[in-house]
Amino acid sequence: MKKNWWKILGVVLVAHALISGLLLDVPRLDILNETIRNLYFHVTMWFGMIALLTASVVYAVKYLRSGNIDFDDKSISFAKIGTLFGMLGLVTGSVWANFTWGEPWSGDPKQNASAICMLIYFAYFVLRNSLQDEQQRGRVSAIYNIFAYAAMIPLLFILPRLSPDSLHPGNGGNPGFNIYDLDIKLRGVFYPAIVGWTLLGVWIATIQFRIRSVSRALEDN
Secondary structure: OOOOHHHHHHHHHHHHHHHHHHHOOOOOOOOOHHHHHHHHOHHHHHHHHHHHHHHHHHHHHHHHHHOOHHHHHHHHHHHHHHHHHHHHHHHHHHHHHHHHOOOOOOOOHHHHHHHHHHHHHHHHHHHHHHOOOHHHHHHHHHHHHHHHHHHHHHHHHHHHHHOOOOOOOOOOOOOOOOOOOOOHHHHHHHHHHHHHHHHHHHHHHHHHHHHHHHHHHHHHO
16 A cells, blocks of 8 residues: 555546546636636646656666666656657647637647647657667667657747747747636646646556566566
8 A cells, every 4th residue: 555655646636637627616717618627637638748758758868878678668658658648638639629719620839739749759659669679679769769858848838839820828929827817726626637647647657567577578488
């Protein structure tokens, strides 16, 4: 139980976000109305994605420095779950955009940049699968992972803010959600949900890593 407290916490916080997002009252903001509930899912999953991809690139650097294959396994495990969270963020964002902007994909700079970011990571998985030698695959994919992460930062956080055409909150001169009247109930769910989704993602990534470790041990035998 002492070792698994963070897993339990993650499940509880995600369950809290799900129940709150579906059942509790939310402030009726202009344009957003009931769609503000997606704040607990779309935005928090993206925060989780950033944390998971950060862990992935950290393990990629550790692998390059040590050559320990476990670091490569952890890197790809975090990258997979981080990309999954990114895709879920794109889907929930498209649903949100359909209600607030009138269409699921309007060519918004933040949407386009997010899609490009996901394609970069898809290419990372294709690259890994194209290499047969274990050490070569680990080194090449680790280097690519670093460049993918370096590309993600301007794509998600810099370029959309510079575009005057962005409809996304916090970009293109639009006010961010912190300027909208988010009451204490929203904040009381939003911030714990970030922690919850991140912990859930870490848990799934560790399961992925254990599966890879067991598969490797069976192959060696």
